[in-house]
Amino acid sequence: MKRVPRELAHSLGGFLADIGVMGGFLLRLLSALPSSLRRFGLHVRQLWFIGAMSLTIIMISGLFVGLVLGLQYYQALSQFGATGALGTLTALSLYRELGPVIAALLFSGRAGTAITAEIGLMRSTEQLAAMEMMAVDPLRYVLAPRFLAATIALPLLCVVFSAMAVLGAHASAVLWLGLDNGIYWSSMVGSVDFGHDLLGGVFKAAVFGLLIGLISVHQGYTARPTGEGVAYATTRTVIHSAIAILAFDFVLTAFLM
């Protein structure tokens, strides 16, 4: 029985140590950022691979999330004769919660894993060691551009996701189920605030992007240099990102409310 508190204390200590390590790594990345900006082409390239290449999955997912929201809300609201609130409900739930969170989860699966696998493989094939031999800082030329690209790309993807979902909900509620077109749009205009709701969600997405960038870069950089190690690091990226996104979502929502 005595072992339980000791193990608990041990895992709590490990958790705190993890946070400390991540904080230190974030500082190292941030200090490497300014000098890496001189190689601007690297950043553009990463923004393309990490951001633009994620557009397909984000747009298709957004469309289907919107289609489902339209159906579900219509069904639920018609019981109270309140289908006029469908636009409000769709827009608010998308901008404040679903857009940032789902886009972030998809993004960690699509881009976070790719970052970890790429850097992990560079580690296991000793490319990172070779760079260090040539006095090229991998933190500056490999890690920092990917980290920054994730932070910039996710807010943009989140907005695209929400826009697709609003169109999707329009398609299922207005075009299919026959909700009035004017009511759908005007109910949004009446109760959605640009700064608080829309930009608040974009801010959330930027924080999630930073978290995903930090976690995936760190996992790749510290991966054991074996095939198994890279696989393990990739898995941990998805798990850690998902938990970090949902936990920070709670904290940010509590502060932004």
Added chain:
Amino acid sequence: MASNRSFEIGTGLFILLGFAALAFLATQTTRLAGFRAGETYSLKARFTNIGQLKERAPVKLAGVTIGSVRTITLDPRVLDAVVLLDVDRRFAEIPEDSSLSIYTSGLLGDQYVAVKPGGSPDFLADGDEFILTESSVQLEELIGKYLVGGNDGGKAAAE
């Protein structure tokens, strides 16, 4: 270098798409689209009870939104609620004997300030105060009155 150039173009398009989506959502689905806050002037009003009125609630004249509530404060001396309204410059000709009421949109919707225009030839200017105000109607108060006054009503009907 040619491939580098196409990366740059593609990334630029990606960023442009993100901002286009933001502009679409902002203009089509948020409050920016409805009432544009241009030049405004402020008017003051006192209410004995503002009910559920919140800051940024709309101010309407004949059902058309002409402004919004900026601040709600309590006058500590008179114990009245002091409401500052931002009204659009386009609607500068509000007669000075106009009255204000706080209404609810729908049965349980948000509350808003309604302006009932008077007939005076003089108009309210920046910083002026509405003299005639009507407090928000509390649903609970109405129910209470009805329950207490119900017996009287019954007698009157019986006679």
